[in-house]
Amino acid sequence: MTDQHDSAPVEPGFACAWCGEREMDLLIWVEDDVVECQTCNCRYDPGPGLIWREGDPAREREAEA
Numbered sequence: 417m418t419d420q421h422d423s424a425p426v427e428p429g430f431a432c433a434w435c436g437e438r439e440m441d442l443l444i445w446v447e448d449d450v451v452e453c454q455t456c457n458c459r460y461d462p463g464p465g466l467i468w469r470e471g472d473p474a475r476e477r478e479a480e481a
Contacts, residue, residue, distance in 0.1 A: 432451075
């Protein structure tokens with residue numbers, strides 16, 4: 417039986433824009449240009465500029481802080 421869990425880290429520039437998560441299995445592509453972090457639920461564009469998506473729980477927490 418093979419463990420399909422891949423804990424390989426992504427490059428730092430592709431880490432979660434909110435919490436810095438880098439584990440590949442915890443960063444899930446949900447749209448062509450949007451990744452959702454399973455650690456903090458932030459949705460972001462891993463390309464240049466790291467575009468925050470409206471309605472992200474992480475963005476809402478930032479506004480509450």
